[in-house]
Amino acid sequence: MEIDPFIFRLSIFILSIFVGYYVVWSVTPSLHTPLMSVTNAISSVIIVGAIIASLAGSSLSVFNQSSIFGFLAIVLAAINIFGGFLVTQRMLAMYKKKKKDKK
Amino acid sequence: MISANLLAIFYLISGILFILALRGLSSPETSRQGNLFGIIGMAIAITVTFLSIDNFSSGFLYVILFLLVGGSIGAFIAFKIPMTAMPELVAGFHSLVGLAAVFVAISAFISPEVFNLGTSGNIKLASLIEMSIGAAVGAITFSGSIIAFLKLRGIMSGSPITFPGQHMLNLLILISIIVLTYFLCLNQSPNFFWSVIAISFLVGFLLIIPIGGADMPVVISMLNSYSGWAAAGIGFTLENTALIITGALVGSSGAILSYIMCKGMNRSFFNVILGGFGGTDQTSSKTSKEQKPVKNGNADDAAFLMKNASSVIIVPGYGMAVAQAQHALREMVDSLKKNGVKVSYAIHPVAGRMPGHMNVLLAEANVPYDEVFELEEINNDFANCDVAYVIGANDVTNPVAKTDPQSPIFGMPVLDVEKSKSVLFVKRSLSPGYAGIDNDLFYRDNTLMLFADAKKMTEDIIKNL
Numbered sequence: 001m002e003i004d005p006f007i008f009r010l011s012i013f014i015l016s017i018f019v020g021y022y023v024v025w026s027v028t029p030s031l032h033t034p035l036m037s038v039t040n041a042i043s044s045v046i047i048v049g050a051i052i053a054s055l056a057g058s059s060l061s062v063f064n065q066s067s068i069f070g071f072l073a074i075v076l077a078a079i080n081i082f083g084g085f086l087v088t089q090r091m092l093a094m095y096k097k098k099k100k101d102k103k
Numbered sequence: 104m105i106s107a108n109l110l111a112i113f114y115l116i117s118g119i120l121f122i123l124a125l126r127g128l129s130s131p132e133t134s135r136q137g138n139l140f141g142i143i144g145m146a147i148a149i150t151v152t153f154l155s156i157d158n159f160s161s162g163f164l165y166v167i168l169f170l171l172v173g174g175s176i177g178a179f180i181a182f183k184i185p186m187t188a189m190p191e192l193v194a195g196f197h198s199l200v201g202l203a204a205v206f207v208a209i210s211a212f213i214s215p216e217v218f219n220l221g222t223s224g225n226i227k228l229a230s231l232i233e234m235s236i237g238a239a240v241g242a243i244t245f246s247g248s249i250i251a252f253l254k255l256r257g258i259m260s261g262s263p264i265t266f267p268g269q270h271m272l273n274l275l276i277l278i279s280i281i282v283l284t285y286f287l288c289l290n291q292s293p294n295f296f297w298s299v300i301a302i303s304f305l306v307g308f309l310l311i312i313p314i315g316g317a318d319m320p321v322v323i324s325m326l327n328s329y330s331g332w333a334a335a336g337i338g339f340t341l342e343n344t345a346l347i348i349t350g351a352l353v354g355s356s357g358a359i360l361s362y363i364m365c366k367g368m369n370r371s372f373f374n375v376i377l378g379g380f381g382g383t384d385q386t387s388s389k390t391s392k393e394q395k396p397v398k399n400g401n402a403d404d405a406a407f408l409m410k411n412a413s414s415v416i417i418v419p420g421y422g423m424a425v426a427q428a429q430h431a432l433r434e435m436v437d438s439l440k441k442n443g444v445k446v447s448y449a450i451h452p453v454a455g456r457m458p459g460h461m462n463v464l465l466a467e468a469n470v471p472y473d474e475v476f477e478l479e480e481i482n483n484d485f486a487n488c489d490v491a492y493v494i495g496a497n498d499v500t501n502p503v504a505k506t507d508p509q510s511p512i513f514g515m516p517v518l519d520v521e522k523s524k525s526v527l528f529v530k531r532s533l534s535p536g537y538a539g540i541d542n543d544l545f546y547r548d549n550t551l552m553l554f555a556d557a558k559k560m561t562e563d564i565i566k567n568l
Binding site for chain 1: 114117118121122124125126128129130131134135137138141142144145148149152153156161162163165166169170171172173174175176177178180181182184186189192193196197199200202203204206207209210211213214217218229323324327330331334335337338339340341342343344345346347348349350351352353354355356357359360363450452457458459460462463466467469471472473474475477
């Protein structure tokens with residue numbers, strides 16, 4: 001009797017949904033926009049799949065059908081990673097407390 | 104080259120750092136640190152993926168090149184984008200995640216051996232199902248987000264596009280995706296795979312066109328959720344823990360935001376998704392066209408009222424974003440504070456076009472976040488406040504939601520603006536809001552209508568203070 005590794009992954013998935021559920025409820029409503037941009041950035045970790053895909057070609061021909069899709073996915077995910085984290089950074093830098101800025 | 108086990112542990116660490124990134128958002132103080140955790144998590148995930156590659160062929164250089172190309176475009180956008188354009192930026196980013204998921208799935212389908220999923224034409228059944236789900240959800244996210252982007256950007260009309268048999272058609276298409284996936288599993292023919300993707304693109308398009316502009320907060324959260332599920336689907340295909348954890352986090356995050364937005368409108372999720380509501384062209388309820396008297400004021404009156412008030416509550420809405428009035432507003436508040444007036448801001452959950460839209464704009468205008476309150480926190484304070492300054496909001500202040508069971512917005516939580524001693528309502532005309540209903544507030548004795556552009560009126564008030 002052996003457990004299919006799929007079940008382990010499914011367990012991780014289900015537990016992460018629960019973690020996400022509780023963590024997101026604790027996010028303050030005023031930061032919901034940064035929440036969306038940061039989730040955007042982190043979901044672009046899909047880039048790891050894109051990197052593996054893009055190296056599907058042989059050393060003789062870098063570009064074949066599947067590596068081209070991989071390269072395209074790298075560009076898209078990279079836009080999101082850099083764009084997402086930086087725009088979140090920019091937004092979060094604007095949230096200030098009272099007193100700190102009395103111009 | 105690092106071992107598969109070590110790789111998996113590093114992916115787990117990335118996943119944990121992503122959880123901490125979201126955890127940081129529980130307060131503005133910890134949020135910046137949280138974002139840093141997210142960046143570190145991403146850097147770890149990418150670095151260990153590089154280290155796992157055993158042959159550094161010339162393809163590797165292209166990986167770096169494309170990474171830098173994408174990264175520069177992303178960084179450029181992030182620095183250039185004005186804060187008012189945040190909703191469409193987020194929609195645009197969602198579409199990219201969706202499309203990236205589709206591309207990775209296609210790549211895995213064409214060369215399964217690269218991902219250890221079997222050989223072409225003989226892919227493991229579970230992997231085939233997982234990649235179909237990832238590709239389908241990714242495609243729906245992509246085309247749906249494109250439509251949302253076009254609507255938010257104003258390129259496409261915000262009013263819902265409906266036609267008879269729409270729901271039936273969507274249902275049929277969804278069933279056909281399942282049937283096609285079944286056939287794909289039977290004979291692994293690429294034609295079925297391409298059909299699933301093509302039809303999913305169509306679904307995303309059809310799903311979003313009937314949804315009106317004011318329902319965008321729900322749509323954008325929903326697409327956020329979809330992009331997460333698409334990532335998770337790919338994560339299962341690639342057997343990658345970081346992707347599975349992240350997908351689940353993002354998926355549940357988007358789902359919770361959708362729920363909060365629906366609750367803010369007192370509408371069920373299905374009601375929003377089935378669409379049709381929330382356009383500007385709705386035939387207004389019961390055509391109450393008889394001209395009721397309104398009190399019309401000017402900047403001078405408004406300045407006088409606010410200067411002599413002891414407390415003022417500002418109620419911003421989408422109109423403030425459109426008019427870019429947030430900076431003028433903060434200046435006005437600064438001069439009021441010099442006069443000893445206590446000022447706070449009240450934000451309705453669905454104000455604006457995305458969750459937290461108003462908060463970001465106020466933060467941009469240097470409004471301290473501890474002066475900004477959510478509906479539940481501040482709603483009781485209206486009774487003790489002298490002036491409520493409603494700028495660009497409408498439906499979220501309509502008392503009809505509390506009194507008239509016939510009204511389409513009945514039961515929606517609203518800000519009790521009418522309880523304050525006087526209400527200043529900045530609006531361009533008497534036209535109804537997005538729900539297509541007349542706002543009872545306009546005709547109250549304690550309401551003074553200020554007909555002007557939000558920014559111009561606020562600037563005029565500053566001159567008179």
